[in-house]
Structures are given as C-alpha cells and as structure tokens.
Amino acid sequence: MNHHRGPVMTARSATMTRWGVSAMIALAAACGGSGSEQAATTTVAVRDTVLPAPAESLLTQDSASQSIRRGMALMLATRDSLPSHVGNELHCTSCHLNKGRKPFGNPLVGVANRYPAMWERTGTTVTLEDRVNDCFRRGLNGKPLAAGSTEMRDILAYLTWLSTELPKGPHAGLGVDSIPLIPADTVRGKTQFAMYCSRCHGPEGQGGKNLGVQHPGPPLWGNGSFTIGSGMARQRIVAAFVHHHMPFDAPGFVADSIANDVAGFVLSRPRPDFPGKELDWPNGNAPDDLRYKTKAQAAAPAAKQ
Ligand code: HEC
Ligand code: HEC
Structure with a gap:
C-alpha cells in the first residue's frame, strides 16, 4: 500500500x-x-497482469521480420507514414498503448487468434482486416487501407506476430x-x-x-x-x-x-462526426454509454436496456 x-x-x-x-x-x-x-x-x-507476447529482440533481418517491423512502425507513426489514410493527429498506439502490449490499454496481443468473429456492432462476421480498417475510419477519422496493400499486410504481420503466444479465449488484461x-x-x-x-x-x-x-x-x-x-x-x-x-x-x-x-x-466536447453511425448495433443491443441513437434502438425502444 x-x-x-x-x-x-x-x-x-x-x-x-x-x-x-x-x-x-x-x-x-x-x-x-x-x-x-x-x-x-x-x-x-x-x-x-501479464500478456504473453514475443520479445522484439527475437526479430531478425529476414523478410518476415522486416514486415513485422514495418507494421509496428506504421502503428507508432500512422499519420506521418500514411497521411492520406489519417484525418486526425492520432496514431494507432495513442489508444493501443505500448505498441498494443499494455494490459487494459486496448492491447492487441492475441487479436489475430480471435478473428474472423461475430461482432455485435455490425451484426456480421468481421475479419481482422475489417477491424484494422474500422479503426482507420473511426479512430483515425481516415480512410481504410486497400485489402492486400503492403501496409495492410505489414500491420497484419505485426498483429499476427504479437499474437503468437496468446491463444484464443478469455485472458486478464484484454480490453x-x-x-x-x-x-x-x-x-x-x-x-x-x-x-x-x-x-x-x-x-x-x-x-x-x-x-x-x-x-x-x-x-x-x-x-x-x-x-x-x-x-x-x-x-x-x-x-x-x-x-x-x-x-x-x-x-x-x-x-x-x-x-x-x-x-x-x-x-x-465537440469532435468529428461519423456518418452512418446510426446503423451500428443493428440488433438493438447498443451499449448504454453510446452518445448517439441507433436506428435499431429507435425501432425497438423497449429493447434498449
Ligand atoms: C481513438 C482510439 C483508437 C485508435 C487511434 C485506434 N484504435 Fe483500434 N480500437 C480502439 C478501441 C477503443 C477498440 C476496442 C473497442 C472498439 O472496437 O470499439 C479498438 C479495437 C481494435 C481492434 C480489435 C481488437 C479486439 O480485441 O478485438 C484492432 C485489431 C485495432 N483496434 C487495431 C487498430 C489499428 C491497427 C489502429 C491504427 C491503424 C487503431 N486500432 C487505431 C481504439 C483505437
Ligand atoms: C504526462 C502527460 C499526460 C498527462 C498528464 C495525461 N495524458 Fe493522456 N495521454 C498522454 C500520451 C503520451 C498519450 C498517448 C500514449 C502513446 O502515444 O503512447 C495519451 C493518451 C490519452 C488518451 C487516448 C488517446 C486520445 O487522444 O484520446 C486519452 C483518452 C487520454 N490520454 C486522456 C487523459 C486524461 C483524461 C488525462 C487526465 C486525467 C490525461 N490523459 C493525462 C499523455 C498524458
């Protein structure tokens, strides 16, 4: 104490x-x-709380390691590296602390093992790529990366590497x-x-x-x-x-x-809007701290809370 x-x-x-x-x-x-x-x-x-993830010192000079390193660098300096995809002053690691390794800091350790998965917010099955692009649009107020682009491949390589030691399933420190x-x-x-x-x-x-x-x-x-x-x-x-x-x-x-x-x-305080937000949580189960109304809530007000 x-x-x-x-x-x-x-x-x-x-x-x-x-x-x-x-x-x-x-x-x-x-x-x-x-x-x-x-x-x-x-x-x-x-x-x-410990989230098991590989040490950076294990990376080598081979092409796989270089892709992982580039992905990590993109997450640290997203705006400077990808100005046409970022509309604000944030980086991925502004919200995913310590390069996505920090317990309870929106960590991305293990994330590659959890997708594709059903997501309540879209009501559909989404891929890891979808989730990365969702953060480009909503977190960075920017534009999604093209599927299969080098940058997307590098980010996925980093997230996949970061996930090698944490299998799917609940673990203390996530979120x-x-x-x-x-x-x-x-x-x-x-x-x-x-x-x-x-x-x-x-x-x-x-x-x-x-x-x-x-x-x-x-x-x-x-x-x-x-x-x-x-x-x-x-x-x-x-x-x-x-x-x-x-x-x-x-x-x-x-x-x-x-x-x-x-x-x-x-x-x-005021912040950038996100057009289309009213289509979120199409099954009417929007969380109670959302700062906008969804269509599904309006359609079934009784389902709300
Ligand atoms: C403004 C803060 C913010 C920024 C910037 C941001 N994210 Fe996120 N991200 C979140 C939050 C909060 C969540 C979890 C809740 C949600 O998805 O709404 C999340 C979820 C994710 C997930 C899914 C995690 C899981 O456990 O299912 C991935 C993958 C991800 N982000 C990657 C990225 C990448 C890559 C970038 C940069 C291109 C980025 N994020 C930028 C806040 C952010
Ligand atoms: C010593 C400087 C410092 C102080 C004081 C500080 N922050 Fe931060 N904050 C940061 C840094 C640096 C980051 C981004 C972390 C990174 O890039 O690794 C951050 C990130 C954030 C984020 C996520 C990114 C974003 O832009 O939304 C929020 C939210 C936040 N801080 C809120 C707060 C609040 C609320 C307080 C007061 C209780 C606070 N901070 C005090 C330095 C600070």
Missing part, C-alpha cells in the same frame, strides 16, 4: 476487479505529491477493464481536466505537441481527435483507460468517479 506524503488529502477506495485482485486506488484530492510518488500507486491489476459507469459531473470533470490532464493534452484538449512537455498527449477533442463513432467515444472505455493509464507519467491514482467525470467532460 502506498501513501502520498506531505500535506495531501488522500481518499482511497478498494475495488475488486473481475479477477479478484484488490486494487488500491489512491486519489490525491489536492495533489502535492511528486510524479514518482504518484506512479507508485499504479493499480495492482495492471502491474500484475480496458470495466469500472462502474457513474453519471458524470462534467463541471467537476472540467476542473479535474485542468488539474491532471491539460498539461499534456492542452487546455482546449487540442493535444500537447506545442507545449514543450516530455510526453505530449494527442488531441482529446476537436478536429484532431477521434470520431464519435470510435469505441473511445464511450464514457465507460475512456473512464477505464484513464483510470488505469493516465496521467501518462503517473498513472493509477484517478479514482473511478473522477475518471467518469473527466471522461464525461472530454466526451461532452
């Missing part, structure tokens, strides 16, 4: 995760602790974890954003590339950010992501309620 030292008011809550790990979340209400003290409070669940969906107090969220987020993501959520900080964050809203159709535009996903991984240099102290408030505030 870790404590914030100094004149800091600390409220702590113990949360049971799905895996029964007791995670201590320390929230510094008036945060005077140094970065390293905050880092020490990183939730137990993230620190103790972003679930924390309770608490109605957001966006006024409080705005204050918390100014305290804990704006130093890297900019006071207007525009991103930190001009702020001269060590870890500039990508845009959280506005034209440079993800579309309303992205999974990241759901409060539950942002809240869990922030709870576990933000602030980037000192994660693990943003309590559930604050994470929900900040997520609610961030998502209340």
Whole structure:
C-alpha cells in the first residue's frame, strides 16, 4: 500500500476487479505529491497482469521480420507514414498503448487468434482486416487501407506476430477493464481536466505537441481527435483507460468517479462526426454509454436496456 506524503488529502477506495485482485486506488484530492510518488500507486491489476507476447529482440533481418517491423512502425507513426489514410493527429498506439502490449490499454496481443468473429456492432462476421480498417475510419477519422496493400499486410504481420503466444479465449488484461459507469459531473470533470490532464493534452484538449512537455498527449477533442463513432467515444472505455493509464507519467491514482467525470467532460466536447453511425448495433443491443441513437434502438425502444 502506498501513501502520498506531505500535506495531501488522500481518499482511497478498494475495488475488486473481475479477477479478484484488490486494487488500491489512491486519489490525491489536492495533489502535492511528486510524479514518482504518484506512479507508485499504479493499480495492482495492471502491474500484475501479464500478456504473453514475443520479445522484439527475437526479430531478425529476414523478410518476415522486416514486415513485422514495418507494421509496428506504421502503428507508432500512422499519420506521418500514411497521411492520406489519417484525418486526425492520432496514431494507432495513442489508444493501443505500448505498441498494443499494455494490459487494459486496448492491447492487441492475441487479436489475430480471435478473428474472423461475430461482432455485435455490425451484426456480421468481421475479419481482422475489417477491424484494422474500422479503426482507420473511426479512430483515425481516415480512410481504410486497400485489402492486400503492403501496409495492410505489414500491420497484419505485426498483429499476427504479437499474437503468437496468446491463444484464443478469455485472458486478464484484454480490453480496458470495466469500472462502474457513474453519471458524470462534467463541471467537476472540467476542473479535474485542468488539474491532471491539460498539461499534456492542452487546455482546449487540442493535444500537447506545442507545449514543450516530455510526453505530449494527442488531441482529446476537436478536429484532431477521434470520431464519435470510435469505441473511445464511450464514457465507460475512456473512464477505464484513464483510470488505469493516465496521467501518462503517473498513472493509477484517478479514482473511478473522477475518471467518469473527466471522461464525461472530454466526451461532452465537440469532435468529428461519423456518418452512418446510426446503423451500428443493428440488433438493438447498443451499449448504454453510446452518445448517439441507433436506428435499431429507435425501432425497438423497449429493447434498449
Ligand atoms: C504526462 C502527460 C499526460 C498527462 C498528464 C495525461 N495524458 Fe493522456 N495521454 C498522454 C500520451 C503520451 C498519450 C498517448 C500514449 C502513446 O502515444 O503512447 C495519451 C493518451 C490519452 C488518451 C487516448 C488517446 C486520445 O487522444 O484520446 C486519452 C483518452 C487520454 N490520454 C486522456 C487523459 C486524461 C483524461 C488525462 C487526465 C486525467 C490525461 N490523459 C493525462 C499523455 C498524458
Ligand atoms: C481513438 C482510439 C483508437 C485508435 C487511434 C485506434 N484504435 Fe483500434 N480500437 C480502439 C478501441 C477503443 C477498440 C476496442 C473497442 C472498439 O472496437 O470499439 C479498438 C479495437 C481494435 C481492434 C480489435 C481488437 C479486439 O480485441 O478485438 C484492432 C485489431 C485495432 N483496434 C487495431 C487498430 C489499428 C491497427 C489502429 C491504427 C491503424 C487503431 N486500432 C487505431 C481504439 C483505437
């Protein structure tokens, strides 16, 4: 258990995760602790969860390894490498942290073993290629890669390699974890954003590339950010992501309620639209934190929640 030292008011809550790990979340209400003290409070669940994936040092100079490396590079520098396919300032790894390896950071370890699969959002069976292109369109506000293009092949090579050690099936650390969906107090969220987020993501959520900080964050809203159709535009996903991984240099102290408030505030700001979003979840089972109405919901309002 870790404590914030100094004149800091600390409220702590113990949360049971799905895996029964007791995670201590320390929230510094008036945060005077140094970065390293905050880092020490990183939730137990993230620190103790391992997603087995091959080490980069195992890559060689053969053509398969080179394709994997190119795929990895595309995911790290998506906008610079593929400007005609990316309409905002994000990279794949803005949301799939640590090159897709981070537990609860939307990891992509094992992903190649899970597709093709039925997907509730389309109501159809989708391929891994479909999912990659879906993130190009919704996460990066851009255009899909052509099937069979070198770039798509390289990204798939990376994801397939990353998946070699994790078979299909449930595993701790996938997704972003679930924390309770608490109605957001966006006024409080705005204050918390100014305290804990704006130093890297900019006071207007525009991103930190001009702020001269060590870890500039990508845009959280506005034209440079993800579309309303992205999974990241759901409060539950942002809240869990922030709870576990933000602030980037000192994660693990943003309590559930604050994470929900900040997520609610961030998502209340304007962002790029995603035409066609109303066709999502055609079977009427749209999640309760979606910020748009689907046609299927309108057709069968009783089915909603
Ligand atoms: C120390 C700088 C820093 C701070 C402070 C910080 N972030 Fe981030 N944030 C980052 C970086 C860097 C990334 C992208 C990670 C990468 O590229 O590896 C990121 C990514 C994100 C993302 C996903 C990508 C996107 O653009 O949507 C969200 C959401 C996010 N941060 C929200 C927050 C919130 C909310 C806070 C405040 C509680 C916060 N961050 C505080 C640096 C920071
Ligand atoms: C704005 C954040 C964001 C960006 C940028 C983004 N993704 Fe995603 N991605 C997500 C989220 C959130 C999910 C899971 C929920 C969903 O699909 O809506 C996801 C899901 C996926 C999946 C399916 C994962 C699974 O477990 O089923 C793949 C594959 C994927 N992304 C690849 C990529 C690639 C490749 C890029 C870059 C070309 C990218 N993503 C860019 C947020 C993002």
